[in-house]
Every structure is written in structure tokens, then in C-alpha cells.
Amino acid sequence: MRTILLLFLAMLVFSCKETKVETVTMKEDVSVLANDSLKGRKTGSAGERKAADYIAKRFASIGLKPKGTDGFFQKFSFKASKNPHQEAEFTSEKNDSTETAENVIAYLDNNAENTVVIGAHYDHLGMGGEGSLYREGDAIHNGADDNASGVAMLLHLADSLQKKESPKKNNYLFIAFSGEEEGLLGSNYFVKNPTIDTKKVSYMLNMDMVGRLNSEKTLAVYGVGTSPILKQTVNANAGELNIVENESGVGPSDHTSFYLADIPVLHFFTGQHEDYHKPSDDTEKVNFEGMELVSNYIFSIIKDLDNQPKLPFRKTKNESEVVPDFKVTLGVVPDYLFSGKGMRIDGISEDRPAQKAGLQKGDIVVKMGEHEVTDMMSYMKSLSKFEKGQSAKVTIDRNGELKEVEVTF
Missing domain, CATH: 3.40.630.10 (Zn peptidases)
Known part of the structure; x- marks a missing residue:
């Protein structure tokens, strides 16, 4: 065909x-x-x-x-x-x-x-x-x-x-x-x-x-x-x-x-x-x-x-300048279209911390250790607090129910 x-x-x-x-x-x-x-x-x-x-x-x-x-x-x-x-x-x-x-x-x-x-x-x-x-x-x-x-x-x-x-x-x-x-x-x-x-x-x-x-x-x-x-x-x-x-x-x-x-x-x-x-x-x-x-x-x-004259340019906040460095990852694909509170998972990588901890597509991460997760930026800031080999309690919202799992980075 x-x-x-x-x-x-x-x-x-x-x-x-x-x-x-x-x-x-x-x-x-x-x-x-x-x-x-x-x-x-x-x-x-x-x-x-x-x-x-x-x-x-x-x-x-x-x-x-x-x-x-x-x-x-x-x-x-x-x-x-x-x-x-x-x-x-x-x-x-x-x-x-x-x-x-x-x-x-x-x-x-x-x-x-x-x-x-x-x-x-x-x-x-x-x-x-x-x-x-x-x-x-x-x-x-x-x-x-x-x-x-x-x-x-x-x-x-x-x-x-x-x-x-x-x-x-x-x-x-x-x-x-x-x-x-x-x-x-x-x-x-x-x-x-x-x-x-x-x-x-x-x-x-x-x-x-x-x-x-x-x-x-x-x-x-x-x-x-x-x-x-x-x-x-x-x-x-x-x-x-x-x-x-x-x-x-x-x-x-x-x-x-x-x-x-x-x-x-x-x-x-x-x-x-x-x-x-x-x-x-x-x-x-x-x-x-x-x-x-x-x-x-x-x-x-x-x-x-089409009816507008040449559009005026305006500088915006450059988010890439404030993204924190982090040494670990959950091993997930974030849902970049999610506009609610937290970081919703859109995919799980094989043999990575999230999969080993039992996280699933659709789970919404709302807390990592003591750090609240409200959006992508706070998720990345939370990741920056952990080192490789460290474990933490991760709170997720799964279908409206809060669950706590232990993740080892």
C-alpha cells in the first residue's frame, strides 16, 4: 500500500x-x-x-x-x-x-x-x-x-x-x-x-x-x-x-x-x-x-x-535560564498539556525508577519527599533536591485518590 x-x-x-x-x-x-x-x-x-x-x-x-x-x-x-x-x-x-x-x-x-x-x-x-x-x-x-x-x-x-x-x-x-x-x-x-x-x-x-x-x-x-x-x-x-x-x-x-x-x-x-x-x-x-x-x-x-500592521516585539521571561540542574530522573514522560495541579505522567520508561516503584501513565505527582509539586517547574526543582541512590516518598493522585510510593533514584 x-x-x-x-x-x-x-x-x-x-x-x-x-x-x-x-x-x-x-x-x-x-x-x-x-x-x-x-x-x-x-x-x-x-x-x-x-x-x-x-x-x-x-x-x-x-x-x-x-x-x-x-x-x-x-x-x-x-x-x-x-x-x-x-x-x-x-x-x-x-x-x-x-x-x-x-x-x-x-x-x-x-x-x-x-x-x-x-x-x-x-x-x-x-x-x-x-x-x-x-x-x-x-x-x-x-x-x-x-x-x-x-x-x-x-x-x-x-x-x-x-x-x-x-x-x-x-x-x-x-x-x-x-x-x-x-x-x-x-x-x-x-x-x-x-x-x-x-x-x-x-x-x-x-x-x-x-x-x-x-x-x-x-x-x-x-x-x-x-x-x-x-x-x-x-x-x-x-x-x-x-x-x-x-x-x-x-x-x-x-x-x-x-x-x-x-x-x-x-x-x-x-x-x-x-x-x-x-x-x-x-x-x-x-x-x-x-x-x-x-x-x-x-x-x-x-x-x-492580516489587518494588523507589523507586530511589535516584546521580550518574555526566558524559562530556560531558571530551570534547575538535577542529577536524577523519575524516568517518565511528563504531560506537557496538563494544566491542573501537579505533574501528570504521560509515559513510563522501561527499567527506570518510576516503573520500579509502580507508577503508571495518568498518575499525577503532587509531592516528592517534603517538596510540593504544583507544575513542571516545581517538579524539576524537586528533582534537583535528590542525589543518585537516594530514596524518597512520592505522593501521587491516581484517579482522585492520593497514594504514597517509595522511589529510589
Whole structure:
């Protein structure tokens, strides 16, 4: 079935020269980008280059203009890090230790004064490696949610925005970033080597992991504090979505690079899950109806902001500067969409303290030792109080009932 789909899409995309092709669905785009044949789209790999070619041809089929330094592409060189605690870094040198990656950039020119940047990273972890949470050897990490979903939504929005009835008071720059998993390389490189005048960028929208909208329809939106009007706009267009806001313009995705260049940002995220950075993040687990809902929501925000002049930038509190250091971990995936009191567990890692103590998905940690846990920040501060080998009583809320378990870190 996947082979047939790939052949169909290849014919669809490669045949588009003068005539416009019918709209490709987000499901079809995710199926191509998260196919085993791309080997997990690791930054600089042959599989990632295939993905870049596919995205460029999709941009062309939509009718967008190339806006890279080489057609749709903006190449950059980097030196991969062999130290798991150190990010990769750019380099202008060309030798055996350097690798080349490329952003894919397209432009919708409405002859407007200002431009809106819409981005999503298309790289992933390849066969696994340091960033993987899979512990059973090499395996293809297809990254359907992370972040084929964001790229598919980028393409869907690009297609919607070039239609006649779409908002036309801004230009739109669409960027599929490489190197996000290596440390925001592609977005960082673009901001330092832009292909448009970034002083005329009104705001930037970023989509990273938007393919797992839950049954409560909860969507996290980061960066609402980066311009005075954004908070109101984000909430006014929510519709049936349950929005969890975060003021900060800093976070672990490509919007951060633009925020640090004094550009207002919004980052959209449907939440962490047990398949994150594992081979099991595959197409069949993506909620495509949810993606349609999120895409329509983002489009409504763009439409709402169309009548605004260039958005003023506002600095926000940088949460990354106040995150405490901690030497131990529970071995859980937090539910970043949880807005109640405590830290709700969204996944349990094998053979780690939480699993050994009998903690379960859905448990809400409300206390660790003598330290109250009210949110993610207080959870991390509590963790920073413990040393490896130390034991502590952890209080959890399980289905409305408080339980106390002993955890050894």
C-alpha cells in the first residue's frame, strides 16, 4: 500500500510543470516523509535529501517561488558532535568531519510591505543514536509526528494561503528546516543568513509535533507573550480547541531562533507521547482529523492578524535560564498539556525508577519527599533536591485518590 502511495505521489508531483495538481492531503505528505525508504531523515543524510527534494517539488506544485540561495535550497555545513552533551556546530571548513544539510525555502509574494514566516523542521533521528529513547539497537525512526506532521501542515497552509480568497496583506515565507534535532541548526543558520529582509518580518509561526491531538482537543501554544496582541488572538480563534498557553518565546524548537532575533513567535504543539523519539512514531498513529482542526485554527489566526500592521516585539521571561540542574530522573514522560495541579505522567520508561516503584501513565505527582509539586517547574526543582541512590516518598493522585510510593533514584 505504501509503495503504491509513493508511486502515486511521485507521479503527481513530478508531472506538475505548467498545470497545477490537485491538492495533496496531509495524510499523503506524512506517509511519504515518514516512509521507511527515507531512513528516518537524519540531518545531512541521503534520506533527508530525498525528503528535501520532495518538499521542494511540493512547493513548486503549489505555485510558490523558490527563495533559497540555490533555488528552493539553502545549504549549510556543520560539524556533528560526538559528545552527547554538546550540540553540533556550524563551520565554514570543508573536510572529512563536516556534513552538509539544507533548508527548503519558498515564497508567496503578495507585493506586501511585511512578511510572515511559517516553519517546521523536516529532519529526524535516522536510525536512532544519542537522541533516541529506544534501547534495543538501530532502527528506523520515521518521525511521523516529529516532525512529518509539522511539514505536512506547512504544505497544507501554503496551499491554502495562495488561493484567491486568502489573506493578502502580508507576504509568506515557508521554511522546512534541517538540523533541528542537532540543535536548531537550520533555523539558526537562516536567521543569521536570511534570504529576505528580516526587519520586515511581522511574526513567525512554528509547528513541531502537531499530529497527536488528544480526545480533549488540547493544543499547547507557546510565545503568546512575544507581542501584545497574540494572547487575545490565540484565544479568540480557539473554537473547540482547548488552548494551553505559554508566554515564553524560548523553547526546544525552531521558533526560538526567531524570538532571539526579536521577532514575535507562536509555536504549536499537540503534546508528548510514548512514541516520542522511538521507531514507533509512525503514520498510522497520527490523528489526521486533529491535524485538520489545528491547521484550520492556525489559518484563522493568520487571517485575524492580516489587518494588523507589523507586530511589535516584546521580550518574555526566558524559562530556560531558571530551570534547575538535577542529577536524577523519575524516568517518565511528563504531560506537557496538563494544566491542573501537579505533574501528570504521560509515559513510563522501561527499567527506570518510576516503573520500579509502580507508577503508571495518568498518575499525577503532587509531592516528592517534603517538596510540593504544583507544575513542571516545581517538579524539576524537586528533582534537583535528590542525589543518585537516594530514596524518597512520592505522593501521587491516581484517579482522585492520593497514594504514597517509595522511589529510589
